[in-house]
Amino acid sequence: MDGTKRLALRREREAKAPILLQAGFRPFFIASAAWFPIAMAFWLALLTGKIELQSHLDPVTWHSHEMIFGGVGAAMTGYLLTATPNWSGRLPAIGGPLLVMMGWWVLARVINAAAGWAGPWPAALIDSGYYFVLSAVIGRESWYGKGRGVSIAVLTAIFAIACGAHHLAAATGGLDHGIFARAGIAILVLLISLVGGKLLPSFTRNALPRDIRTTVTAQETRFDAIVNWVTALASLAWIVDSKGLAPTMLALAGVLHLARAIRWQPWRVTHEPSVISLHLAYLLLPLGLLGLSFIGEGRQSDIMHLLTAGSISCMILAVMARLSITQTGRHPRWRLAPLAAVLFASLGAIVRVVSGTGPIPLQEGWLLAGLLWMFGFGVFLIFFAPMLVLPRVRSGSR
Template sequence: MAQPIFIPLEMVANGKPPYPPVLALGFRPFYLLAAAWLVFAMPMWLLIYGHGLISESHLLGPIWHAHEMLWGFTSAVIVGFLFTAVSNWTNRPTPRGWPLLFIASLWLAARILLLTPWSEIGALVETLFFVAAAIGIAQPLFRSGNRRNYFFVGLLLIFALLSAAHHYSLLTDVVWFTARQIEFLMLTVVLLIITVITGRIMPMFTANAIQGAPVHKRSWLDRSAVVATLAMGLSLIFLPETISKWIAVAAALIHLFRWWGWAPHWTLRKPIVWILHGSYLWMPIGFLLYAIPGSWSPMASLLATHALTVGLIAGLCIGMMTRTARGHTGRPLQASKAEVTAYILTMAAAMIRVLLPMIWPEWYRLLTSLSGLLLTIAFAIYLVKFFPWLMQPRADRKPG
């Protein structure tokens, strides 16, 4: 039988792993890379947006911004989370040590190359990254027979396929789907992952943190939310507006009902929990904004997308990145003032980016820049706070 290619933490000399602490588990390098990349890429986008800065990549302007927020920042957080979670689910090692360094290096190389004249090579490297990440979770899942989570392997391979398709649509004259349609397909897959994961963790986190909270987990509602999310995403691409708008309304109501069942109003004194609930609320808000006809508000669709990307995705990322990093570095699950500040800045960035332009559309450019600045500061706070912890062994001296 073939031996696993990833070294379990127990298979080390003198009880010390043969690699630095930052390579002990997937969340460590990928959370640092994700935060650092947002701190770099968001100001870069504001320079492109405000001053017309142009790179020599085939990804230009808003297309580069969308690509780097979905296939760059968001994918790093998802892969870091999955490498950590799959290890817990299966009690088997995911990539760590030098294999983890190799996979993280693929991600970083793609980010750099996609800013240069060698961006076509970056497209290939990015696709290889997703394939390597899929292999990284496939081995422990398949060896342990954890069938419940096999689909995550397929979703990472879909990331690879959509990455290749996005680049192909921009590099060739052959267009099956436009770049914008592929971006929305990628966003839909990310929303599916969020829908599944939040259904597992939100009731548990809330019940564990707040004694007596009336948390309700309904399996039928979780399944309905998955179907509604997929239907909403696909309908906005393939169905007439008159149909897709009603699907978006139905999806928003399902997610809103689901969210309320998790007792969000009980979490206000627990910032490390309320950030997750506050972020999830942007899912139904975004879906409702998609339901607004373009004839009523030409900006509604764009604002809806940013409700999902800034409010939902960035909010959940900052929440899970702090919680996971605290828990897996042996520290209490209690947000500090720095983390609470990052949470507030992220939610403020979403409100400024999504809600205020509906009131003052003439200030749209200024509000967009202010939102991007606040989001950059939020993740810079994370980087400063957690960089030392993620580079050092666990505080309780346990492996991981």
């Protein structure tokens, strides 16, 4: 199918679907940006004893699960359902299939918070089954795209296994469920390394004046392959045993990611908030990896927030903002909105890490960190959610 015919068919299908279901990024970006602060508010209420959780997951486990496999999963779905058709040249999912996936994701969130009446097995099957289906969809597009994106499909399948295993390990107590939480985080770190390694240099190069674009390569090099492989090996070592060889591997991965971030020359694109916000989010990745490598085991859960509340969440915000702008043809009324969202979320992550170690008391620090982090997603909802429920602006129509 040639590009002109494909575009005509896509617009015909879009015209028959509600605006919110015309592309994967529309419903799932809103769901992700809304669920993160809802889940955080729920977590803060659990901490203060204002509510009780009716689930096989204890409050701490529920919190980590919903951050890793809940909010992140929605953003991941929105991005992948939007990006994968570009691999295969096929039409994207629109309308009914999106509604089914959205309903499935919502059902998983509800049953995880109130699974006491259903039990861990149904919750695990519903929650992990969602990601197995997503992996199959990505795998199908990879097949038609002659293998492009097969690593993403495999990682999504492993993510599904970690999701289900996290449920069952927490319910039975037979295994350390922290292993599966680390597995989920490690997969997301790998996705940032793989996908971010393609997006950031490309966006950076495009944002530069034509006469200096050649200073930043948009092509992956052997160095990028080394970074990805070292990150994969460091992640595996960290999942299996956070001690032993893991600290050394994490430190090496952190140094390589830092070198990679410098190599992209982010200081050249400070004039473009949507691009510099991606760089700031990425910078938290090597900081988190280096922090995990040097900190003692007793504080690893604190430092881990540089990866989760920091790099992963900020990368989600930055990518969602950038894609919302490019895919809808609109711009936020406040140009610095992408950067503001990332700064608030990253500040929340930093406050969470240092809470209880200095002048900020532990409980108050957690509350402040949660509020700052929630405000970052609030900025996205205020400035970008309206774009996602309005028709795309066609070229020349503004």
